[in-house]
Amino acid sequence: MTGRNKSCWCGSGRKYKHCHLRREEEEPLSQQRIEAMLIRNRRRSQCMHPEAGSTSCGRAVRAHTIPRASTLGEITDQTNHVLSFYPGLLTAPLYEGPWRVGWRRAATFAGFCSNHDNATFALVEDRAFGATGEQCFLLAYRAVCYELWMKRWLDDAVPGLRDVLDRGKPREEQRDIQQCLTWFHTGVRRGLVDIAYWKEHMDRALMSQDYAQWAHCVFTLGGHLCVAGTGVMTPELDYHGNEIQTLENLGDRVFPLALSMIVSEGKEVHIIMSWPAETGVELSHTR
Numbered sequence: 001m002t003g004r005n006k007s008c009w010c011g012s013g014r015k016y017k018h019c020h021l022r023r024e025e026e027e028p029l030s031q032q033r034i035e036a037m038l039i040r041n042r043r044r045s046q047c048m049h050p051e052a053g054s055t056s057c058g059r060a061v062r063a064h065t066i067p068r069a070s071t072l073g074e075i076t077d078q079t080n081h082v083l084s085f086y087p088g089l090l091t092a093p094l095y096e097g098p099w100r101v102g103w104r105r106a107a108t109f110a111g112f113c114s115n116h117d118n119a120t121f122a123l124v125e126d127r128a129f130g131a132t133g134e135q136c137f138l139l140a141y142r143a144v145c146y147e148l149w150m151k152r153w154l155d156d157a158v159p160g161l162r163d164v165l166d167r168g169k170p171r172e173e174q175r176d177i178q179q180c181l182t183w184f185h186t187g188v189r190r191g192l193v194d195i196a197y198w199k200e201h202m203d204r205a206l207m208s209q210d211y212a213q214w215a216h217c218v219f220t221l222g223g224h225l226c227v228a229g230t231g232v233m234t235p236e237l238d239y240h241g242n243e244i245q246t247l248e249n250l251g252d253r254v255f256p257l258a259l260s261m262i263v264s265e266g267k268e269v270h271i272i273m274s275w276p277a278e279t280g281v282e283l284s285h286t287r
C-alpha cells in the first residue's frame, strides 16, 4: 500500500494523494472531453523551416502533406470533401472512420508559416511533376517534417493521457494502462530523437540544395486516383528479404523511408519512396 505522501507508483513524480489515490472512484472522461483536452494542451506550433524565426515567420498555418491541387483535388467530391481515416486526433479508433473532412483540412499540419510553406513547396504544389531529385526530395522533406510534428505532439500528449485514461477503472487495469502508456511513450521518445536527426539532415540538404543526399524510387501508375496518403516508415527488410536495419535495440538510430504521392499533368499517379542515400540501401524494384 502506497503512503499518501509517498511518490505515486505510476511514476508521475506527484504524491500518491495528488495522483492515483481514489482514481478508481473518479468519473471517467468521455472521448469527446479527452479529445478536447488534447487539442487544448497542444503546444503552439512554430514554423519548421530551417530559417524560421520569431520575427520572420507568422503563425504556422495548415500546411498540406499531400499536393493540394494536383493530387488531393483528384479525390475530392462535389462539395470539396474527402473521406479520411485519420481525423487528426488520438482517441478516435480507426475502425470508427472514415470521416468526411473538408479538403482544406484534410492531411494538413500546422508545420510551416505561409511564407515558408509557399516558398519551399512551390515546386511540388504549382509546377508539373517531372520526378526530379529536387521534387522528390521536397515531397519526402514534408513527410519527415509531418512525422516530427506528430511525434512532438504525441510526446506532449502522454502526461495528460496518464491523468485521464484510467479514471474510474479498477486498480489492476490502472496499472495495465499506465504500463502501456510507459511503453508507448518510450517508443515515441526514441522515434522523436531519430526523426529529429533526419529532419536536421534534410534541413542541411535543403539549404545547400544538395538533394542527392536522399535516394528515391518512383513507381508510376496509370488509372484514376481514388486514394491518397503520405507518411514515414522504418522498414527492416528490403524487397529481397535482406535485413537493412533492426528496430529492436533502442540504442540504435533507425532511418526513415518516406512515402509520398503526386499526380502529374498527364494524370499519371507517382508513388515515391525516399530514404537517406548514405545508408547504401538500394530499393530499386527493377533489379
Ligand SMILES: [Zn+2]
Pocket: 008, 009, 010, 011, 012, 019, 020
Ligand atoms: Zn499516479
Ligand SMILES: [Zn+2]
Pocket: 047, 048, 049, 051, 052, 053, 056, 057, 058, 112, 113, 114, 115, 116, 117
Ligand atoms: Zn516560417
